[in-house]
Amino acid sequence: MSLKYTSVVIQDIWNSEVVQFLxxxxxxxxxxxxITSEIEARLGKITEGGFVSGVSQKFFYAMRDYLKSRNYWTDDNGAPVKPEVDDEYAVVFDQSVRVVAVSESGTYTIKEVVRKTTTEKRTFLFDENMYSLRISLAEEAPLTEQDKAAYSQAALSYLMGSPSAYRVNLVRHRERITFNFRNDYRLDMTATQSAESMADVHNAPTVYEVECELCLPKHGHCETLFLYLNAILHRMFTQPEAVCMPPVASRFHPGYVAKLEAASHGQVVLKGDVELLNSEGYDDSLIAWCKKRNPEGKAILPFQEAKQLKWSLAHPCSLPTLQGLSFPTDASPCDCALVINDGGMIRTESGEVFHCCIWQYEGVALLTNANQSSSVKRSANPS
Structure with a gap:
């Protein structure tokens, strides 16, 4: 486990070891x-004894009040929600088993039973007027349902004043509020009191903690890293946009994500007409229109109409990876020449309208305009 402290200039963070570690x-x-691993970032300070989690009371409440004033927080199902403070107790047993219970009106409800061990962590130091950043990864060790039930009962008994079946190592009283941003990341703001027993916990000093946890990724690798580090910089460090955004040339810039998406779909720029080969499962009215206007009866979609849609390689020879590399596919040379359409609408010169579903038409992109001569004649004689 690394305990290395690394100095970082906040303005250069996108080219720093922070990004490399993430x-x-x-x-x-x-x-x-x-799922079973948790990436978490928290603010604190470096002391002679190492990293100490926590911020000042003034910083904590100013940040919490600001976040509470925003309206873009959601619950786990994605529904809009106004975060509220929970009164919690975390009872820590041997083997790092932690039971969290929510207290309300004199009763306790079990929130979670977990056993986690931190396996990776790095601490980053910034300007002396700024808090330090600890980024860590914790892995969850599985517990059987029987074990969870036993630890839950032990914690509830202990909180209610009865002896516990397991030895209690630590008790934390937490006033916690969670800001969930679209299930991309969660900001936890917690006023924590810690002691070795329930009898002493309310007399313990309060530590004000700010943490940001990465949720289950639902984007690509680069976009996920951007969203998470952008949240740390923007929400936790309140940095300006110039610092929160990576350089344009960085693969973590949103513009790179757009380029990667385009590359993964193999978008092509048409230089001529498209010969439509099929419209399987859909209405063939566009193919019929193409055949009717082509002297040879071929389904040639004129460039003027074809360019109204976006086209991609139907069977790319290779696909880019999230790490900026590529791997070959098993597409044949003939397949690699085929294109497929994105969804959209085609409006012809004569006023016909064709609504095209995504991937409706597969065809061959021609290098010339096969209907150029006939198109010129129509333009000269619109009747």
């Missing part, structure tokens, strides 16, 4: 992040 974590744990 990139490695996402690469190594991509399939488990948000």
């Amino acid at each position: 990139d490695c974590l996402l690469t190594d744990y991509w399939s488990t992040v948000g």
